[in-house]
Amino acid sequence: MxxxxxxxxxxxxxxxxxxxxxxxxxxxxxxxxxxxxxxxxxxxxxxxxxxxxxxxxxxxxxxxxxxxxxxxxxxxxxxxxxxxxxxxxxxxxxxxxxxxxxxxxxxxxxxxxxxxxxxxxxSFRYTPGVRHAARLVAEGAIGHPTEVECVSHFNLERGIPFGWSHRAEEGGGRLANNFTHTLGIVEAVLGGRVTSVCGDLRDDLKRAPIVSGVHNFATRRAHIPDNLDDPDLEWGASNVEWSYSVLGRLRSPLASDSVSVLFRHGGLIPRFNKDYIAFYGDRGAIHLGGHYGSGPLNLHDGTGWREIDTPRDIAEAAQGISGETExxxxxxxxxxxxxxxxxxxxxxxxxxxxxxxxxxxxxxxxxxxxxxxxxxxxxx
CATH class of the missing domain: 3.40.50.720 (NAD(P)-binding Rossmann-like Domain)
Known part of the structure; x- marks a missing residue:
């Protein structure tokens, strides 16, 4: 070839x-x-x-x-x-x-x-934990899926310099950059599609400092101004959501009825408990640690929770590659x-x-x- x-x-x-x-x-x-x-x-x-x-x-x-x-x-x-x-x-x-x-x-x-x-x-549907969860659900580990929760709080710095992430017309906003991943995770695990939605969005940032020299998104924090109260700072206006609560209905061949899905994300809000994604069914449940399901996987089989190791073939596929995103x-x-x-x-x-x-x-x-x-x- x-x-x-x-x-x-x-x-x-x-x-x-x-x-x-x-x-x-x-x-x-x-x-x-x-x-x-x-x-x-x-x-x-x-x-x-x-x-x-x-x-x-x-x-x-x-x-x-x-x-x-x-x-x-x-x-x-x-x-x-x-x-x-x-x-x-x-x-x-x-x-x-x-x-x-x-x-x-x-x-x-x-x-x-x-x-x-x-x-x-x-692409976060390909974390080892998410792939493991998809396999378990397909094997019937939780029975017919009934509901899903995706909960995350990022506590992003309010002083991150103004750029594309603050503007909808440039592809910014937490929906475009967080929800796209969790939507993909849920649909991949359940083998279905979200067919209807409603929700509440909030721009609780409003503005960001304009700073020169920012190029790489991964290093933008290094450019946060030392003094956000500096009267000489210029500011750019945000026009996107930084927090959202979305309720969706998902149709899946694995479910006997529509599946309720909660997508809850606070971009500027500190977390108290850990982020997670959970899948519930009529016979059990799966809890994935982490905002994109990269943490430990726990299975409830009707009698109690227990942590399940990642299957060898899934774990080995990610070996030698540093970074979850990568x-x-x-x-x-x-x-x-x-x-x-x-x-x-x-x-x-x-x-x-x-x-x-x-x-x-x-x-x-x-x-x-x-x-x-x-x-x-x-x-x-």
Missing amino acids: SVLKVLIAGTGFAAEGHVAAFRAAGAEVVGIVGRTPDVLAQVAARHGISWSGTDWLTALEVCQPDIVSIATPGGAHAVPIRQALDHGCHVFCEKPLAPDAPTARALWDQARKAQVKTAFAA QCWHHLAGLFVSDILGAGADPYPTFADGYHAQNIIDTLRAGTAWTTLDLPEGLA
């Missing part, structure tokens, strides 16, 4: 993770594109990438990639994806797929017309490359999943599920 050629868009944390993931999958990274020449040169040199440039169309012509890997903020995805699809490339894209559902739907439609493969990197990128990139080469692969998230997630996000942000109550006299 031929070696697939990959072109990377972006030079931050995700881009460097994608480089390693595709190389581990046996592909060749032939080029990288970024907007800041000095940063681009440093990243290309660090990873031994022979071609680098700041113009995407030129990169497509020069590198002639089989796959493009989009590792930029969500607001910058649509144009390079469209151009890559026009070149007949397969596309691996970070979440969110687009800043709004109509754009995400258009990208999905274009990819289908181009008859290429797509992957949507809401492990998940490696797994998804491996499936994607295998599928493109015709070697077979388990189902993985595609642009259809990206559109599905963004459709839910747009619905929640529109707030259309709210019903105003007629309060009795004296309670208004």
Whole structure:
């Protein structure tokens, strides 16, 4: 089988993770594109990438990639994806797929017309704990699923410099960057789809300091100003949610009725108890520690809770890869490359999943599920 050629868009944390993931999958990274020449040169040199440039169309012509890997903020995805699809490339894209559902739907439609493969990197569904939970649920360990809880509190610093994560049109917000993962986890474990939602969203940040020099999302904390009360600081306005409470109904072939799903996330709120994801059924329950299910797995079999070790085959698949995020990128990139080469692969998230997630996000942000109550006299 031929070696697939990959072109990377972006030079931050995700881009460097994608480089390693595709190389581990046996592909060749032939080029990288970024907007800041000095940063681009440093990243290309660090990873031994022979071609680098700041113009995407030129990169497509020069590198002639089989796959493009989009590792930029969500607001910058649509144009390079469209151009890559026009070149007949397969596309691996970070979440969110687009800043709004109509754009995400258009990208999905274009990819289908181009008859290429797509992957949507809401990839935390591939943590060992989540994969273990999916196996147990499929084997009937909890009976028919009835409800799910996803609870997390991140206590993010309010002084994180203003950037794409603060603006909906640039792919920011906790729904686009947290909910996309937990939605994927729940749907993967239960083998189903969320079909209806309602929820409450809150922007309890309002603003963030504008600071120069921020490039890599993973190191943004290093740029938090020492004095947030400095009268000379400039501020940018947030227009996205930093906390959300979402209730969904999920349809699954494993369930006898619709499954109730609670997605609770506080981006700026300190946690007291540990984050977790729990799956409940009519015969038992599974509790996964951690906001993305990477902690210990405990099973309730009707008599009591007990911790269950990760099966050897699942644990070994993640060995030698440092970092939970990186492990998940490696797994998804491996499936994607295998599928493109015709070697077979388990189902993985595609642009259809990206559109599905963004459709839910747009619905929640529109707030259309709210019903105003007629309060009795004296309670208004």
